Amino acid sequence: MSSTSASSLTLAEAASTGSDHAHRQEDAGELMHRIEQFLYLEARLQDTHAYDDWEALWTDDAIYWVPANGHDTDPEREMSIIYDNRSRIRLRVEQLKTGRHHTQTPPSNLARLISNVELVRQEGDEVHVRANMLVFEDNLRGETIWAARNEYTLRMVEGAFRLARKKVALVNNHKPIFTLSFLV
Amino acid sequence: MLHMPKTPDYRSLVEPTRVHSSLYTDERIFQDELERIWYRTWVYVGHVSEVPNPNDYVTKSIGPTPVLLVRDRAGEIRLLLNKCPHRGNQLCAYRRGNRTTFTCPYHSWTFSNTGDLIGFAFADGYEGCDKRQFGLGKVPRIGIYRGFIFGSFAEDGPSLDEYLGGAKASLDQLLDNSPEGELELTAGFLQHRTKANWKFILENETDGYHPAFVHSSIFQVSDSGIGKLYDPRSSALTRDFGNGHTEFDLRPEWRRLDKPLQWFGTNEGRLPDYVRAMTGAYGPERARQIMIDGTPHTMIFPNLFIAEIQLFVIQPIAVDETIQHVTALQFKGAPDFNRRLRQQTMGSVGPAGLLLADDTEMYERNHRGAAIRDPEWLTLTRGLHRERRDENGYLIGHSTDEVPQRGIWRHYLELMTA
């Protein structure tokens, strides 16, 4: 995030001005608003199976991680439900687009709620964000509810946020779970 | 609804080339299977590398029954039932750990990790009681073959060695791929839940007829060579080892191509440390042959599946619910190889796997179909005309033939009518 852009004034900068409390509140609010809008956009693209648009959200060095067996495992040593680099994210999307990835043919009907959004910290052009997520999935098997505590690293690229890292920590990831083949 | 037999007569439900749908959906049959298969034969429980140190334990299962796989103080492997003999409380609520004793949270009876009762709480109420009568339940027989731990609830019966029979060669083939001849299952398990009967999974593991269709999406977008193994021109074989154990033998194809590590979709240049370690361990000629042949694709009845790069454990929960536990194979002394095994395993299996999600979708559709009335019989005739015996007397067929499924059901009928 460029520090010269008024709309991307960092929290640290806002705090350091010190003189204008109201102004600082407004800038922090504006940043949160932009973060939330981005998370809602991603949620909508996922819920509507807009595969290409969703893939375009990721940076080239992206990591997409859904841990298993707890929330602080080491994905380089232990099994994860998803641990995708950028090229595997593309493969995942391409498989969905063939129309023959049977577990998503027909695709799940989805509605997800994103809430409890918190800005954890800001570093240069990146923000670290936390949010809770609840997904209702309806498919041939039946209805499933998924709940997760998500963590995101969003990077400002040419004036818009991109996903550099996303961690989906399912609250029940230590138990047997059904197939999770939609874009989570 | 399906016509349910009044009392299951297995001889009228399992024929040489067809099986009745109720075998997958009848609750009574599932209960029979627990008694006659899961609580009688040898069942894979876990691997010695999951409890490497004295006093390590990990929670495992035999069918729906939870067991504690323990390495006791003296280093001996034990299988204890995770149930307090006082009032039946779940004894241990943690999945793994290291401890010399287990204390029941309900009334604080304490057991050593050998399963013996050490002490009653408020012992004055138990004056004259013999502690030896109140130990933890045990799986009476434990058999270990090259680190693979099997348990049997039957006090006697065939030895593990007899039971595994020809399938031992598959486990040997697997361990040859480690420069130290050992596995270390250290990556943790993914647990994939499915609303389907366990036998659909058992049968699918060596069904070579489906990959071209079920996995066409991933074959189309990745440059995996797997698809070719299961097309009509493949020289790969299916084999029925007897006792319900089955395999795909992919070696004929790999030997035809004659390229080390082709089976893993890579080459020697990409895994120099591994190749060096293998050559050091086995000598250049034997190492080259092992790396051409690759790992097995073998289903050991009823629940251990080695799928080239992964180890699966099938756990039946109910007539219509099964869990697939899966982890990446990890070979002792091969860190560069292991990293790739983990990466590929994470991509392909588990709830979000690019391969297994589609298999699992099929199991669930199979199961819903099996509950429908007509036709009640499911057919297994593929390749019957070209089924033949290999030099060891095992039945073999083309990689897309239903030799394994017929073998599974032949064994099933023996167990269910014994």
Ligand code: FES
């Ligand atoms: S149930 Fe375990 S001590 Fe009472």
Ligand SMILES: [Fe+2]
């Ligand atoms: Fe498959």
